[in-house]
Amino acid sequence: MPYVMVQIPHTPSAASPTPRPVPTSADVARLAGVSRATVSYVLNNTSAVRISEPTRRRVHEAAKELGYVPHAAARSLRAGHSRMVLMPAPAIPAGPLYGQFINDLQWALSRLDYTVVQYVTAGLRGDEAARAWAELRPVAVLVPGAGPGAEGVAVLKRAGARAVVTLGPERVDGAHALLMDHEAVGRCAGAHLYARGRRRVGVVVPAETGLETYSRPRLEGVRRALYGTDASVTELPLGYTEQSAGELASRWRQLGIDSVFAYNDEYAMLLMRALQDEGVRIPEDTAVVGADDLMLGRLLRPRLSTIHIELPSGRELAELVDRVVRDPGGTPETHEVLGASVVRRESS
Amino acid sequence: MPYVMVQIPHTPSAASPTPRPVPTSADVARLAGVSRATVSYVLNNTSAVRISEPTRRRVHEAAKELGYVPHAAARSLRAGHSRMVLMPAPAIPAGPLYGQFINDLQWALSRLDYTVVQYVTAGLRGDEAARAWAELRPVAVLVPGAGPGAEGVAVLKRAGARAVVTLGPERVDGAHALLMDHEAVGRCAGAHLYARGRRRVGVVVPAETGLETYSRPRLEGVRRALYGTDASVTELPLGYTEQSAGELASRWRQLGIDSVFAYNDEYAMLLMRALQDEGVRIPEDTAVVGADDLMLGRLLRPRLSTIHIELPSGRELAELVDRVVRDPGGTPETHEVLGASVVRRESS
Numbered sequence: 001m002p003y004v005m006v007q008i009p010h011t012p013s014a015a016s017p018t019p020r021p022v023p024t025s026a027d028v029a030r031l032a033g034v035s036r037a038t039v040s041y042v043l044n045n046t047s048a049v050r051i052s053e054p055t056r057r058r059v060h061e062a063a064k065e066l067g068y069v070p071h072a073a074a075r076s077l078r079a080g081h082s083r084m085v086l087m088p089a090p091a092i093p094a095g096p097l098y099g100q101f102i103n104d105l106q107w108a109l110s111r112l113d114y115t116v117v118q119y120v121t122a123g124l125r126g127d128e129a130a131r132a133w134a135e136l137r138p139v140a141v142l143v144p145g146a147g148p149g150a151e152g153v154a155v156l157k158r159a160g161a162r163a164v165v166t167l168g169p170e171r172v173d174g175a176h177a178l179l180m181d182h183e184a185v186g187r188c189a190g191a192h193l194y195a196r197g198r199r200r201v202g203v204v205v206p207a208e209t210g211l212e213t214y215s216r217p218r219l220e221g222v223r224r225a226l227y228g229t230d231a232s233v234t235e236l237p238l239g240y241t242e243q244s245a246g247e248l249a250s251r252w253r254q255l256g257i258d259s260v261f262a263y264n265d266e267y268a269m270l271l272m273r274a275l276q277d278e279g280v281r282i283p284e285d286t287a288v289v290g291a292d293d294l295m296l297g298r299l300l301r302p303r304l305s306t307i308h309i310e311l312p313s314g315r316e317l318a319e320l321v322d323r324v325v326r327d328p329g330g331t332p333e334t335h336e337v338l339g340a341s342v343v344r345r346e347s348s
Numbered sequence: 349m350p351y352v353m354v355q356i357p358h359t360p361s362a363a364s365p366t367p368r369p370v371p372t373s374a375d376v377a378r379l380a381g382v383s384r385a386t387v388s389y390v391l392n393n394t395s396a397v398r399i400s401e402p403t404r405r406r407v408h409e410a411a412k413e414l415g416y417v418p419h420a421a422a423r424s425l426r427a428g429h430s431r432m433v434l435m436p437a438p439a440i441p442a443g444p445l446y447g448q449f450i451n452d453l454q455w456a457l458s459r460l461d462y463t464v465v466q467y468v469t470a471g472l473r474g475d476e477a478a479r480a481w482a483e484l485r486p487v488a489v490l491v492p493g494a495g496p497g498a499e500g501v502a503v504l505k506r507a508g509a510r511a512v513v514t515l516g517p518e519r520v521d522g523a524h525a526l527l528m529d530h531e532a533v534g535r536c537a538g539a540h541l542y543a544r545g546r547r548r549v550g551v552v553v554p555a556e557t558g559l560e561t562y563s564r565p566r567l568e569g570v571r572r573a574l575y576g577t578d579a580s581v582t583e584l585p586l587g588y589t590e591q592s593a594g595e596l597a598s599r600w601r602q603l604g605i606d607s608v609f610a611y612n613d614e615y616a617m618l619l620m621r622a623l624q625d626e627g628v629r630i631p632e633d634t635a636v637v638g639a640d641d642l643m644l645g646r647l648l649r650p651r652l653s654t655i656h657i658e659l660p661s662g663r664e665l666a667e668l669v670d671r672v673v674r675d676p677g678g679t680p681e682t683h684e685v686l687g688a689s690v691v692r693r694e695s696s
Contacts, residue, residue: 067506118466158415
């Protein structure tokens with residue numbers, strides 16, 4: 001049955017208000033009988049200027065009566081900079097691990113009194129996207145994944161961004177870099193499977209677009225770990241569907257693979273089930289390792305081995321952003337912010 | 349090993365640019381030798397005014413040379429309204445189903461030429477949160493879950509929001525409502541378990557805060573479905589940890605329950621594994637039903653029965669927002685936007 005949006009007849013419970021112009025601080029000043037500067041001082045809680053308690057009260061009452069809300073953009077036009085930290089929203093829904101990390105980071109920034117907005121960039125890429133972000137005049141920009149190039153960073157800085165921080169595999173000229181070395185995840189998995197006596201290692205590469213930023217370095221990491229040994233690496237494209245997993249599993253015995261690093265726990269769970277349905281024994285015939293250390297992986301039988309990924313705390317990153325905003329003149333910093341370690345369970 | 353953020357010594361690859369003031373459209377006008385109005389016409393692609401090709405080129409070249417990016421806020425101050433659609437970011441990481449829905453919606457809005465930002469509200473609630481959003485002067489606000497009250501909606505409208513749309517269980521005065529009837533999910537699960545001959549029905553209520561908006565109406569829906577029958581309903585608090593699931597499972601036989609609706613697929617997977625580890629046979633001793641119809645539920649054995657939830661398409665909602673922004677005078681609309689149907693697999 002196709003889904004249809006159903007409109008319900010509405011009984012208005014209150015008269016629609018007549019449209020009125022949006023109240024400005026000038027309106028507040030007029031009603032309170034003070035200057036616009038006084039309104040600004042009172043509503044922004046400026047401590048530098050002494051204003052009497054009755055005047056403060058009059059301003060607050062006038063603002064309330066008019067329904068006045070300060071205009072963040074107007075204020076930042078006057079101040080020359082905003083408190084907005086802009087992050088592009090991921091083009092693909094974030095996984096649970098990364099979602100939690102971004103959530104923590106945003107909360108930590110909010111607590112430092114930044115307004116954090118995620119910008120949906122929709123179709124723009126690289127420097128073009130940076131130009132769109134620049135229109136909002138953020139004081140800082142935090143870019144996860146593949147981001148703008150040096151020109152995009154320059155555009156953002158010219159538009160007043162004091163801190164541009166990338167979270168990705170590479171450093172970009174002019175930006176602070178939090179290097180997420182996804183190769184380390186692959187190296188860790190490759191070394192583990194080798195130590196478990198496996199020599200014909202498959203590596204799942206998701207067919208879904210947008211994951212290359214993570215999947216290519218993970219594959220490369222496995223290659224590095226096994227380079228110069230007697231082990232071989234086979235690249236295994238896999239879509240995140242039961243059909244794709246079933247097709248791969250049906251060819252499994254011809255591939256001559258004795259182990260697989262499956263990109264992350266979700267792909268590992270999908271592939272492991274398909275292999276089990278084909279009668280492939282885990283780990284006897286094929287060892288399976290995921291990544292991300294999700295709880296769901298522990299619910300499988302055999303329990304899924306995984307690479308635990310450690311990201312820095314949201315608070316640490318928020319403090320870095322705040323420090324750079326306060327002192328934007330320094331040399332761009334580079335931090336390595338990804339730890340990887342094996343959690344061996346029953347599948348390897 | 350505690351994780352430490354490591355700073356890498358940096359070799360500057362380009363000289364840090366000397367801080368310069370942010371270029372304005374007046375700078376562009378001066379360099380191009382035209383008026384500011386002409387700069388605005390050219391860069392905003394206004395078709396109403398005829399401007400010669402050489403002049404256009406001069407303006408674009410000057411803008412490029414100066415690194416000028418239009419200021420969205422300044423533009424919206426002049427225009428009297430912005431193209432910004434604001435959505436508060438969820439306080440808890442969204443589940444896969446909801447995450448995909450929000451993602452689609454944001455992309456659809458972006459394609460209609462809205463700038464979509466997710467606002468991290470951090471600690472503010474209800475009308476207070478609405479006031480913070482109002483400072484960004486969005487042209488539309490889309491609130492998932494429990495949102496502002498009638499006063500918050502009024503503040504947003506006074507600040508220029510033409511459309512305030514809530515996506516939740518209830519209607520709020522002055523706002524358009526997309527009613528998500530989570531009771532229907534519970535009713536569906538309750539009726540299914542009853543039809544399968546179950547009479548002692550447990551309902552998982554997540555212990556995690558922030559989920560009450562969904563879990564209470566789902567529980568209520570099961571009660572409604574079974575009201576007046578010979579079946580009983582038992583509320584089962586459950587935290588999303590193996591420990592919590594193990595404790596619940598260890599008391600299972602004393603509870604005298606023959607079936608459970610487990611809030612969603614993730615809680616269902618967790619509980620089902622704990623029950624299996626206790627020797628409870630699924631579905632013979634206890635039938636289990638989840639909700640959301642995630643792929644991972646099909647990977648379990650027995651395969652997980654679930655409630656498939658149908659949300660409207662992001663495009664439909666984006667078109668509703670666009671329609672209301674263009675014609676903000678109408679009566680608030682109410683739409684029911686959640687479909688629920690049983691997908692019976694092997695666990696019930």
